[in-house]
Structure formats: C-alpha cells, structure tokens
Amino acid sequence: MESIAEYSAQSSEPGQPETGRPTTAPLLAVQRVDKRYPNGTVALEDVRLTIAPGEFVSLLGPSGCGKSTLLKMFAGIELPTHGHLRWWGQPFQTVGSPEHRMSMVFQEATLMPWATVAANVRLPLDLAHVPRREADARVADALAGVGLAKFGKALPRELSGGMQMRASLARALVTEPDLLLLDEPFGALDEFTRNRLDADLRALWQRRGMTVVFVTHSIYEAVYLSSRVVVMQARPGRIIAEVPIEGALERDDAHRVSVSFMQDCKTLSELITDANSASISAKETEVQS
Ligand SMILES: Nc1ncnc2c1ncn2[C@@H]1O[C@H](COP(=O)(O)OP(=O)(O)OP(=O)(O)O)[C@@H](O)[C@H]1O
Numbered sequence: 001m002e003s004i005a006e007y008s009a010q011s012s013e014p015g016q017p018e019t020g021r022p023t024t025a026p027l028l029a030v031q032r033v034d035k036r037y038p039n040g041t042v043a044l045e046d047v048r049l050t051i052a053p054g055e056f057v058s059l060l061g062p063s064g065c066g067k068s069t070l071l072k073m074f075a076g077i078e079l080p081t082h083g084h085l086r087w088w089g090q091p092f093q094t095v096g097s098p099e100h101r102m103s104m105v106f107q108e109a110t111l112m113p114w115a116t117v118a119a120n121v122r123l124p125l126d127l128a129h130v131p132r133r134e135a136d137a138r139v140a141d142a143l144a145g146v147g148l149a150k151f152g153k154a155l156p157r158e159l160s161g162g163m164q165m166r167a168s169l170a171r172a173l174v175t176e177p178d179l180l181l182l183d184e185p186f187g188a189l190d191e192f193t194r195n196r197l198d199a200d201l202r203a204l205w206q207r208r209g210m211t212v213v214f215v216t217h218s219i220y221e222a223v224y225l226s227s228r229v230v231v232m233q234a235r236p237g238r239i240i241a242e243v244p245i246e247g248a249l250e251r252d253d254a255h256r257v258s259v260s261f262m263q264d265c266k267t268l269s270e271l272i273t274d275a276n277s278a279s280i281s282a283k284e285t286e287v288q289s
C-alpha cells in the first residue's frame with residue numbers, strides 16, 4: 001500500500017459517521033495489521049489491538065519486534081501492508097487533520113539547539129498558527145506541567161538530559177493530544193532520573209486524563225507505568241500477550257517494592273521466557289527437518 005489516500009479508500013466502511021467521536025468506538029483499533037518493508041523485512045504480522053480512551057498501554061518486547069513500527073503507524077508515519085487502523089472508529093484518512101490529535105516523543109529530545117526552551121515547546125503551536133498570546137500561555141502551562149516553569153528562557157544545552165526530555169514532553173503536551181506516543185523516551189537516562197520521569201509522566205497521565213502508548217524494553221518500567229502491558233515478540237513482530245496491571249491509579253514510589261509489583265514483573269518475565277523457549281525449540285525443529 002503506497003499512500004494514505006489509497007489506504008483510506010481501502011479501509012473506509014459504509015455507514016461510518018463522517019466526523020465526530022462515536023462514544024462506543026475505541027480511540028485506536030488495529031485490525032489484522034501486517035507490515036513488510038520494501039527490503040522484504042516482515043516487521044509485523046497479524047497485529048490486533050484496541051486502545052480505549054484513558055488507558056496507559058506499554059508495548060514491551062525485544063529489539064526488532066516492531067514496537068517502533070507499530071507506534072509510527074499510530075502516528076500515521078508508516079502505513080500497514082495489510083489490515084486497517086481506525087481512529088475513534090474512523091479510517092485513518094484523518095491523519096494530520098484536527099481530529100487526529102496525537103503527539104509523539106522519541107528517545108532523543110530532538111530540540112532545536114539555537115532556540116530557547118519556550119520557543120522549542122511553542123513550535124507545534126507556531127506551525128498551527130495559534131495566536132502568540134494564547135500560544136505563550138499554553139507554553140507556560142506545559143512547562144509548569146513538566147517542572148520547567150523557570151527554564152523557558154534557557155537554551156537546550158543549558159539543561160541536563162532529563163530536563164531536555166522534560167522539554168520534549170512539554171512540546172508534545174502543548175497541543176493537548178488525545179493520544180501521547182512515547183518511543184523509549186527515558187532509555188538513555190540514568191536510573192534515578194528515569195524513575196523520577198516515570199513518576200512524573202504517570203502523574204501527568206492521571207491529571208490530564210489522556211491516553212498513552214509507551215514503548216519500552218524494561219519489564220519494571222512497563223509494570224510501574226501501565227494499566228495494560230502488550231507483550232511482543234520478534235521475527236516476525238507480533239503480539240503474544242496482553243497483561244492488565246491492576247491499581248494503575250493508586251501507585252506511588254513505594255509501589256516499586258510492593259508484593260503486587262514484584263508479582264506482575266514475575267508474570268511478565270515468565271511469559272517472555274516461555275515465549276523465547278518456544279521460539280528457540282521451533283527454530284531447532286526447523287533446522288533438524
Ligand atoms: N525503514 C525500514 N526499512 C526496512 N526495515 C526496517 C525499517 N524499519 C525497521 N525495520 C526492521 O523492522 C523490524 C522491526 O523494527 P522496529 O524498529 O519497529 O523494532 P523495535 O521493536 O522498535 O526495535 P528496537 O527495540 O531496537 O527499537 C526490524 O527487523 C528492523 O530492522
């Protein structure tokens with residue numbers, strides 16, 4: 001499939017409302033999606049997933065299992081080779097339109113080095129021609145939300161790695177997205193900074209009532225943050241399990257050493273180990289036959 005127009009034409013269904021958000025539809029639905037890159041790599045096979053408004057979903061899996069590919073599809077940056085994605089029940093022809101309210105945060109903060117932190121955060125509003133006064137108020141609010149209220153006039157190089165990531169988060173939040181997509185955003189940070197940012201991200205999720213999809217390699221991070229963990233496996237990339245994590249709204253720092261936290265980590269760890277063993281013995285059988 002080569003273009004969004006072609007994709008939309010194939011994925012539209014009769015009887016769907018043209019605009020608006022049907023209250024019964026999930027925010028995002030992934031229906032039997034495959035992704036084969038032009039070089040032949042099958043990044044995803046038969047992926048099915050729905051994400052309800054207000055969920056915090058982590059995509060957990062080893063390198064190469066297609067986490068970033070799936071996240072890019074949610075953002076409309078990549079298109080499936082087969083299957084469909086729906087946004088509030090609508091075909092993805094809404095990508096880039098005002099209804100497709102999502103933001104993405106990457107592993108690097110990707111700030112413009114020559115611009116102040118406030119100017120970096122204001123960028124999406126400038127691109128959307130939001131009047132300067134309103135934009136400045138929203139930037140101040142977004143910076144305060146990530147603990148950078150006093151750093152608007154600083155340049156990115158004057159900030160620590162954790163603070164740069166906070167600025168990147170503020171830039172994603174300033175547009176007030178329905179869906180926040182994060183691709184291993186804290187993977188390059190030390191453990192203390194990462195734990196702090198995890199806690200602050202959770203607080204932001206609760207306060208703003210937004211929906212979050214978070215990519216990580218870390219079982220601990222996935223369990224601490226999420227209301228549901230989607231476990232993926234590589235070659236080809238696919239979903240092997242979905243594990244609900246109870247009590248997402250009541251977590252604090254003490255939760256990281258609680259019995260229920262350890263139990264959830266153990267469940268996920270065993271699931272991943274079992275899946276890996278099954279995949280290794282399947283390959284051995286292939287080689288022998
Ligand atoms: N543009 C591309 N062209 C060809 N193959 C690609 C492309 N992007 C990703 N791939 C391949 O698709 C598979 C899935 O890649 P993807 O980046 O989605 O995995 P990932 O789970 O995010 O990995 P990581 O944890 O290392 O970031 C990999 O085998 C990768 O090499």
Ligand SMILES: [Mg+2]
Binds near residue numbers: 067068069
């Ligand atoms: Mg990736």
